[in-house]
Amino acid sequence: MGGISVKFLIGAAAAACAIASAAPVAAATLVNGGFEDGPALNYGTYYRGPAAPDGWSRVAGYEAPDILDNAYTQTGAGLAQLLGAHGGSRYLDMNGASPSGGIYQDITGLTVGSVVTITYWVSQWAQNSAGTLTASLIGTDATAQVVDVPYSPGAQSAAWTQYSLSGVAQSDTVRIQFIGYSGSTSRGAPGLDDVALNVVSGAPEPAAWALMIAGFGLSGAALRRRQTRLA
Numbered sequence: 463m464g465g466i467s468v469k470f471l472i473g474a475a476a477a478a479c480a481i482a483s484a485a486p487v488a489a490a491t492l493v494n495g496g497f498e499d500g501p502a503l504n505y506g507t508y509y510r511g512p513a514a515p516d517g518w519s520r521v522a523g524y525e526a527p528d529i530l531d532n533a534y535t536q537t538g539a540g541l542a543q544l545l546g547a548h549g550g551s552r553y554l555d556m557n558g559a560s561p562s563g564g565i566y567q568d569i570t571g572l573t574v575g576s577v578v579t580i581t582y583w584v585s586q587w588a589q590n591s592a593g594t595l596t597a598s599l600i601g602t603d604a605t606a607q608v609v610d611v612p613y614s615p616g617a618q619s620a621a622w623t624q625y626s627l628s629g630v631a632q633s634d635t636v637r638i639q640f641i642g643y644s645g646s647t648s649r650g651a652p653g654l655d656d657v658a659l660n661v662v663s664g665a666p667e668p669a670a671w672a673l674m675i676a677g678f679g680l681s682g683a684a685l686r687r688r689q690t691r692l693a
Contacts, residue, residue: 490571490578492638492659493517497529498550507534511558514565521564521641527654528555528563536588545587545619548655555587556595556642556651563651564641566600572631575664578602579628580638580657584609586620587653593644595652597627600637604629611652613645622655630664 493516494500500516503509509529512520520526530553532546547553557563572578584595592613598606607627614620629636638659642651 490569490576490659490661492567492569492580492657495657495659496547496550496655497552497554501529503529503531507531508555515554518565518567521566521639524562524564524641525558525560526563527565527642527651528558529553530555530587530653536590545585545622545653548583548585548622550655553587553653553655554642555591556640556654557593557644559647561593561645561647561651562641562643564639566637566639568635568637569659569661570635572634572636572661573663574631574633576631577628577662577664578604578631578636579626579660579662581624581626581660582640582657583622583624583653583655584611585622585653585655586611586614586617588619588650589615589617590648591619591644591650591652593642593649593651595654596641596643597625598637598639598641599627599629600639601633602629602631602636609652613649622653631661 497515501509501513508531511526514520514526515529532551534544536544554565569578578599580597580599582597586592590613592611595609595611596606597609598604604627607625609625611620638657640654640657642654644651
């Protein structure tokens with residue numbers, strides 16, 4: 463076997479298995495997590511329905527959240543200076559004209575058993591933005607994560623805070639969903655920005671399987687040749 467030891471071949475096959483078990487799934491992608499793409503602002507510095515941001519869909523029974531630009535301002539005492547986007551120039555006020563709004567995006571091409579993780583940023587983006595934001599990974603074993611943003615009339619706004627939610631995929635498709643609720647038609651809901659996705663495969667991919675099979679095959683051949691020499 464050209465000096466290649468049986469232990470080396472077996473070790474190589476085991477390493478391939480370990481690498482495959484932590485391989486990212488390239489097919490699973492999130493579109494427009496920063497909400498920078500579409501639709502065009504229809505009120506100068508913000509967009510209000512009926513469409514969701516590009517790549518996202520409106521949750522049935524809820525309004526599409528408002529899409530705010532960094533140039534957006536509110537009238538009234540203490541409301542002119544707003545927090546602005548976490549990244550880029552757009553972010554979401556997680557309700558529309560009603561107290562609640564919701565969006566979702568389906569992620570396909572997953573391997574059952576993959577670990578799906580989303581990170582996202584939440585804020586009190588203005589003095590009158592408050593309520594709850596519920597993040598869900600539908601199609602995994604994860605429990606919905608509820609973020610509470612308190613109503614703080616004395617505060618202009620608050621810093622963006624990052625949250626994370628993980629679950630194990632139960633099928634090849636997982637739905638990422640956000641629902642915001644402000645409790646009042648006169649207040650904005652929590653802000654949402656910069657949603658990111660990470661998927662780690664729970665099973666070897668075809669190339670890794672091929673490497674492992676080749677490694678085990680070479681190991682078997684080496685063992686047979688060794689036994690032949692010893693006979």
